[in-house]
Amino acid sequence: MEIIVNDNVEEMGRAAARVVARTLNCKPNAVLGLATGSTPLTLYQELVRLHNEEGLDFSQVTTFNLDEYVGLTRKDAQSYHYFMHENLFKHINIATQNIYIPSGTTDNYEAFCKWYEQRIVECGGIDLQILGIGSDGHIAFNEPSSSLGSRTRIKTLARQTIEDNARFFDSAEAVPVYAITMGVGTILEARQIMLLANGRNKAKAVAEAIEGPVTSMITASALQLHSDVLYVIDRESARELKMLDYYEWVQTKMPDAP
Ligand code: F6R
Numbered sequence: 001m002e003i004i005v006n007d008n009v010e011e012m013g014r015a016a017a018r019v020v021a022r023t024l025n026c027k028p029n030a031v032l033g034l035a036t037g038s039t040p041l042t043l044y045q046e047l048v049r050l051h052n053e054e055g056l057d058f059s060q061v062t063t064f065n066l067d068e069y070v071g072l073t074r075k076d077a078q079s080y081h082y083f084m085h086e087n088l089f090k091h092i093n094i095a096t097q098n099i100y101i102p103s104g105t106t107d108n109y110e111a112f113c114k115w116y117e118q119r120i121v122e123c124g125g126i127d128l129q130i131l132g133i134g135s136d137g138h139i140a141f142n143e144p145s146s147s148l149g150s151r152t153r154i155k156t157l158a159r160q161t162i163e164d165n166a167r168f169f170d171s172a173e174a175v176p177v178y179a180i181t182m183g184v185g186t187i188l189e190a191r192q193i194m195l196l197a198n199g200r201n202k203a204k205a206v207a208e209a210i211e212g213p214v215t216s217m218i219t220a221s222a223l224q225l226h227s228d229v230l231y232v233i234d235r236e237s238a239r240e241l242k243m244l245d246y247y248e249w250v251q252t253k254m255p256d257a258p
Helices: 009-026 041-054 080-087 109-122 159-168 184-188 200-211 219-225 244-256
Strands: 002-006 031-034 062-065 067-069 128-131 153-156 178-181 192-197 229-234
Touching (some): 009 128, 009 229, 109 153, 109 178, 192 200, 192 219, 200 219, 200 229
Parallel strands (some): 031 128, 128 192
Antiparallel strands (some): 067 178, 153 178
């Protein structure tokens, strides 16, 4: 586990983009797991800049998104399909056939979820999974009490998540109640995981995820079981970490480690 604490979200986006760029430099046909929401926006902006100004190449990259709202079509401005195209895909040279996002409008969710899991395996597994974290400690839409072995499936969103995400919709009533989401088990199979978090409202969830017990009540705590997790967070979301001094000490000492 490694933690990089940043002073602001722009710096956070740049730090996270360096990790993605390193992955693509080592493996140009890497498989990336992607998240939506406010948190990864500065990362996506920086990836677009690196593509435009420094030639970061996505032509062989494959991506799998974590989740999608059930009932929203690809054209719906609140859908994660729309979000990804607007904020990343339309600005980089990724091949359309290499983009996978769960369908919010399939007529057979069970079959779709199985197929999605199978496609991840057929593409060689996820090399780098990017995650945000909900204020209730969720990763993807694995709400408190989700099985830590769960796979891609439909989940009922928690009231807290509906309230948190109402800011993207006209009202809380307009937020879909169901989402299709990768499971915690699916996420844990990624080779490397990078969780991003910013803002005071994430501080409790971040502390519980990193320093609390592993529990299905904070699904991000399952990341403690993974051997290669990097947290790229800002100072506000790091505020409740008991060992913050130590993590910062490690950050300064790490470059000289033998
Ligand atoms: C989005 C996702 C969610 C978000 C989380 C935080 O694809 O999987 O887990 O990462 O809800 O959302 P923001 O970043 O909007 O605070």
